[in-house]
Amino acid sequence: MTSSCKLLSQSHSLFPLSAPNTSPVALKRTHCLFSSSINHSTLHGHHLNSAAAHTISRRLFLPSVSGIWDALTGGGNNAREAVLAIRRGMLLFRQGDIAGSLTEFDKAIELDPRQKAYLWQRGLSLYYLNRFEEGAEQFRIDVAQNPNDTEESIWCFLCEAQLCGVDEARRRFLEVGRDPRPVMREAYNMFKDGGDPEKFAALFLNGSPGEYFYASLYAGLYYESERKPDEAKRWILDAYRSPYGERSDDYMASLAKVHCLCRDWISS
Template identity: 80%
Template sequence: MAVSRSMSPAISSPTTPFYHPSSSLSIFPKTHRPSHLFRTITFSTTSNFPRNSKTSTSVSGIWDAITGGAGSSREALIAIRRGMVLFRQGDVAGSVAEFDNAIQLDPRQKAYLWQRGLSLYYLDRFEEGAEQFRIDVAQNPNDTEESIWCFLCEAQLYGATEARKRFLEVGRDPRPVMREAYNMFKDGGDPEKLVDVFSKGRASEYFYASLYAGLYYESQNEADKAKVHLVASCKSPYGERLDDYMASLAKVHCQCRKWEL
């Protein structure tokens, strides 16, 4: 999930990893890190794909030629776009229905659908969410944010201590803020310190520090502290952007928790 997840569709291939501003998934890459999918809502076709976009396109193209599934692949991409729009509008259940539809149309998409995992978290379908993120990380062993979100799902299922024992270790994220966030979730840490360190940095860094500080507190069942940081992330300059899926997620989080912004 670069520090912004822009959403240009990428045709997924049955190989490689993903990036979130650090992630990249099958269809829409995130632009935070160097290997993730976009989480922005620009439905144009850019070359900011998660993995090696040339390999992805050629492999999926060959596969479609053999199976005659090119139409299904296009329909699946459209379904994912619809799901992302619905999520941003706060219709989380509707987004999952579209993501599931995309998988029916093109089963290859499931291995990269980080967007579905996020939606499942907000429907309290934590076991399915954790499964989705584990599948994602299996494709992209360098995806920091998918690792964290798997932890967040499993913390709700088993508690933070047990979830940490199951923590998915991934490669080094190029973004300092996500490296620190990853270490905090993996080993335990101080969310306040994370926010303080990046409070005077780039707008994107403050946003992500606040977002993940709030999510960390939620994993510890400290709702009041989680609210402070999630609301701060939404109100930050970066949180007002429309081109990053995670900025929308922060707002959806507050909406689901019935927190006023």
């Protein structure tokens, strides 16, 4: 890993590392968020279309249903500490400290083993540490818990493509339910069946800022799976430099920047 990947000045704020709010209002709000967020993983911009208006991003909200619920409702200290470890891990990833983020995610699992079924963030850290077999395992566990998780299915493919090539990774592809977001439906089909990233990205050139970002990011990641670094660089840099990439608090916007740093495409 490059030195620039290890340390990146923080570009987005995260939830404060304080004790969870256990007020009745907070508990009610959290219950509503759980109800709307469990099936979908990414929020595409601040203005949602009608198909996705009821969803809340797990990448913008806190990461684990079981651990957070225990923390908010007065569960064991281990559950609270696990949630805080995940928050620290997410912050470290945003800062570019990938190894440090993995340490915190692993600590969360030690404190509360139930967390592993939800820790897609850990899978992303493993990918950027070139620990692809472990990353694929993490994403497979996540999809088993949530069989409608399009992005985790794609990231499992990305890990396995690095291990055994795109053809074998495609044979192992995790099929999931239909994603309500057009950009992720198209991305899923492209990775699952093979396709043209240029045509895929062109579909969303005039889409919302979030759609444009995700189309650019996943076009670049598709090229990376095919070991075409120049094409991957062009599209992922485009995602990173897009308005959504620069301004959104989405964890994946931070990932685009971390990706560019890890590949030495930008300096910290």
